[in-house]
Amino acid sequence: MLRLDNVTKRYRVGTFGSRELVAVRDVSLEVRPGEVVALIGQSGSGKSTIGRLILRLTPASGGTISFDGDDVAGFKGDRLRAYYADVQGVFQDPFSSYNPVFRADRTLELVRETYFPRLGERRWRDKVEASLAAVRLDPAHVLGRYPHQLSGGQLQRLLVARALLLDIRLLVADEIISMLDASTRIDVLNLLGDLKAGGLGILFITHDLSLGNYLSDTAVILHRGQVVETGPAERVLARPAHPYTRSLLASVPQLHHKWERTGRGVPEPAGEGA
């Protein structure tokens, strides 16, 4: 379904773009229908940039991103609109994904204007209610409310519901649960698990290895823009082959298992940007 082949992204940084920063270097990966691929890395590893490249929020500097065999870089007009009907993204901070002066469900109305302009009121309502039910939101609790009246978990689920209105096939989920409380986090994860069972492919971008493991079939470990290890999630996290993955795993705080006191953890990546 989605394929990245040797994708590279360079940014010009410094005064007058005098220096070059390679945020993503030669990354190849694939997401198939019903598959969850965890893209795991620390800040600055380029993981969010990859999500933005797939969603065409920024152009790649090299390599190809293809969806069902077509290069997404060439999509324009109707073809691009059709691509967004298949592929959607949800990001870390639900609060900044909404315009605070409008009611939260306006985010659903915008989808209607673009994709279902001729759909009758009745059928639209049914569609909204079905997608809210899929994310276990009560329409009475969320429709007509302003963003500040809803919790982070509700807002985040509403964004997933928005993506579901479109019958998407691939979801780019960039740190979507890191700002949520532990008790709501698991609800969003379980929801993604159910959607996966229904055939949705998910690129699950996270810095948290334990969250990556719960849901994922495949793990891709990213370090300074490059893939250092990839494989079945269970294997990568149980028996990491690359020293970077190993040191990362040793730093994850886990219940029932205390850290060995080493002193300093893994050195931070140098360079700017996330």
Place this chain on the structure above:
Amino acid sequence: MSLRVDNLKVWYRTLRGEVRALDGVSFSVADGELVGLAGESGCGKSTLGKSLIRLDGRMRHVDGQVELDGKELPIWDSERMQGFRFKEVSLIPQYAMSAMNPTRKVGRLVTELLESRGERPAAVHDELLRRLELVGLEAEVLDRYPIELSGGMKQRMVMVISTLLNPSLLVADEVTSALDVSTQKAVAETLVELRDRNVVKSTILITHDLSLVYQIADAIIVMYAGRLAERAPTDALVETPRHPYTRMLLAALPEVGVRFADRRLEGIGGSPPSLLDPPTGCRFRDRCPLAVARCAEQPPFVEVAPDHFVACWKAS
């Protein structure tokens, strides 16, 4: 007995009434103890931390006392608290990343701060260098602007500044939340180091992350809706939790090795009550699978095992 908090109530004034963010909290922290204060957003954990340092304009001290090393902290009187802050009790704020003045080099900022507290910077200088070494920073960071430091370096620098005058109590509010896992570990270990070297006597680490606090704390306090739910030695709290909320919270954490396909974890249904007009009795009872009629009465916070306190009728 380093810190003793007795029936502390701090409410927020809002246009719609008073929000009972901290509503009758009692606990103590012993000398040398590192206590984790855990809970979900809105449970009052940051309010508790701030109350020990400085009440902002919207906060009102309603009731209760705080005693540090046998002296009462005048938390309702910001001016008198000036004599305690930084010297006796110090806070590393939630957004330590932006706690340093961006227009000053780090060294100058430290000098100005010390002078404002009537200390002679020269007298503290050698100690400052030793502390930088302790947290793994080079002395040359003093010659840099905050923007030139990475997130983890800024966080460690703020830790050095907050503890420079050896406060008896250090309150660290979500100091690891914005950091990567590896930097998180380094910062958490620094907190232990500061305690082990007697730089600070006792530490309260406020966090939403139970698995992080489990790594370094001697004891954990779990808060829910403005009150304490449970307090126990770290291992007891994680291995044999008594409060239904603590149990459900722990059960909702995905650990490395637990997979959706094998075992579906459950969240906690419902949401915490509004603290504008909180219900009587146990505040968790609407979400609690064990709730009985008696829960309409507020359960006392009682000791059910050595150093293990719980506020639940079904646990005691």
